[in-house]
Amino acid sequence: MGRRPEHGGLRCHSAVFIYTLCYKLPTRWSVQPGDRENTAVWFLYISLSDPFSSEVKPRILLMGLRRSGKSSIQKVVFHKMSPNETLFLESTNKICREDVSNSSFVSFQIWDFPGQIDFFDPTFDYEMIFRGTGALIFVIDSQDDYVEALSRLHLTVTRAYKVNPNINFEVFIHKVDGLSDDHKIEKQRDIHKRANDDLVDAALERIHLSFYLTSIYDHSIFEAFSKVVQKLIPQLPTLENLLNIFISNSGIEKAFLFDVVSKIYIATDSSPVDMQTYELCCDMIDVVIDISCIYGLTSEEAGIPYDKESMAIIHLNNTTVMYLKEVTKFLALVCFLREESFERKGLIDYNFHCFRKAIQEVFDVRLKVQKSRKLLSQRRWSKQAAANGTPSLPC
Numbered sequence: 551m552g553r554r555p556e557h558g559g560l561r562c563h564s565a566v567f568i569y570t571l572c573y574k575l576p577t578r579w580s581v582q583p584g585d586r587e588n589t590a591v592w593f594l595y596i597s598l599s600d601p602f603s604s605e606v607k608p609r610i611l612l613m614g615l616r617r618s619g620k621s622s623i624q625k626v627v628f629h630k631m632s633p634n635e636t637l638f639l640e641s642t643n644k645i646c647r648e649d650v651s652n653s654s655f656v657s658f659q660i661w662d663f664p665g666q667i668d669f670f671d672p673t674f675d676y677e678m679i680f681r682g683t684g685a686l687i688f689v690i691d692s693q694d695d696y697v698e699a700l701s702r703l704h705l706t707v708t709r710a711y712k713v714n715p716n717i718n719f720e721v722f723i724h725k726v727d728g729l730s731d732d733h734k735i736e737k738q739r740d741i742h743k744r745a746n747d748d749l750v751d752a753a754l755e756r757i758h759l760s761f762y763l764t765s766i767y768d769h770s771i772f773e774a775f776s777k778v779v780q781k782l783i784p785q786l787p788t789l790e791n792l793l794n795i796f797i798s799n800s801g802i803e804k805a806f807l808f809d810v811v812s813k814i815y816i817a818t819d820s821s822p823v824d825m826q827t828y829e830l831c832c833d834m835i836d837v838v839i840d841i842s843c844i845y846g847l848t849s850e851e852a853g854i855p856y857d858k859e860s861m862a863i864i865h866l867n868n869t870t871v872m873y874l875k876e877v878t879k880f881l882a883l884v885c886f887l888r889e890e891s892f893e894r895k896g897l898i899d900y901n902f903h904c905f906r907k908a909i910q911e912v913f914d915v916r917l918k919v920q921k922s923r924k925l926l927s928q929r930r931w932s933k934q935a936a937a938n939g940t941p942s943l944p945c
């Protein structure tokens with residue numbers, strides 16, 4: 551089994567892989583007339599232009615100056631591109647939209663913007679874009695001079711806030727892999743101060759900016775994205791609560807609920823997250839997915855060798871056990887616990903069973919809400935159609 555030096559000589563002396571997984575990478579789409587021959591794109595186009603579409607997917611915008619690393623972030627997090635391959639990415643020259651719907655909880659659109667957006671260009675309808683936005687990620691290249699980036703950040707944030715004050719503003723101080731730890735902190739402090747000073751000068755101090763130090767060359771980008779996505783999950787407090795109850799009754803030290811495709815953790819218990827623990831979870835998911843892809847699925851049509859008992863166990867050499875269990879098709883629970891606690895595996899499994907059931911109930915409530923919204927919009931549509939004398943759309 552591969553050993554990563556940064557984990558201090560981690561030794562996995564026993565691993566069980568009965569885990570099988572079927573996962574889909576997000577479908578890239580961009581609503582261009584020429585693209586409609588592409589079935590996947592066409593399908594998404596239809597589903598998003600569906601007037602009865604009950605689900606309003608939160609929109610995450612990736613903005614920033616040219617070459618700041620926006621497309622690389624999207625490719626590494628959602629397309630499993632290796633960081634080195636991003637060196638060959640071409641500059642983005644139109645807005646690229648992508649639908650990420652791995653599970654009922656992780657469901658949003660990512661809009662990757664070309665470097666220089668001209669807010670004064672009449673063809674750029676920024677009001678429409680910001681109105682449906684949940685989070686705006688502004689990427690600043692920390693290895694470059696960031697004076698221009700800061701003024702762009704200010705312009706973008708103030709414009710967006712005027713249109714939609716509910717947007718979460720997230721600033722990624724990116725490419726920090728080239729900086730020493732001291733330098734990173736210094737940069738973050740400086741950028742934080744200047745950005746907030748600009749807002750105070752404009753009497754807009756009520757705008758809250760969150761800052762993250764990120765790099766595609768380590769797990770920091772996944773962690774930052776996890777936090778951005780978590781803010782868009784309305785069920786987050788419920789999920790955290792369920793995790794707290796689960797770990798306190800099972801002798802578990804830490805538990806994460808992961809979206810296995812993107813390695814974004816959508817919830818964790820309320821104890822603090824330590825970066826190394828998070829990295830270990832990501833590595834475990836990678837191993838499980840790799841093994842599953844190679845040995846788990848033979849072909850798409852052959853059905854899914856998918857088992858509710860699917861799981862993975864790794865005993866670390868420091869008397870800690872990592873325990874991964876499938877929660878839903880796209881969600882996995884990864885736990886850390888002491889070997890002594892793992893002796894009560896029966897209890898853990900029973901509690902896990904209750905936890906999974908509770909998660910299912912949260913899903914079901916969400917589905918019910920979506921259904922009733924859909925019904926409501928269907929009725930409204932029919933009423934409008936009747937008033938206009940146009941035939942109503944089929945259900």
Ligand SMILES: Nc1nc2c(ncn2[C@@H]2O[C@H](COP(=O)(O)OP(=O)(O)OP(=O)(O)O)[C@@H](O)[C@H]2O)c(=O)[nH]1
Nearest residue numbers: 617618619620621622636637641642665725765766
């Ligand atoms: N060192 C380092 N380089 C990075 C990182 N992220 C991206 N890059 C590099 O930055 C360069 C520009 O990346 P892109 O993703 O194309 O930047 P962009 O913001 O999408 O650029 P435009 O499409 O022109 O707006 C590439 O050569 C990437 O390899 C990072 O975390 N660290």
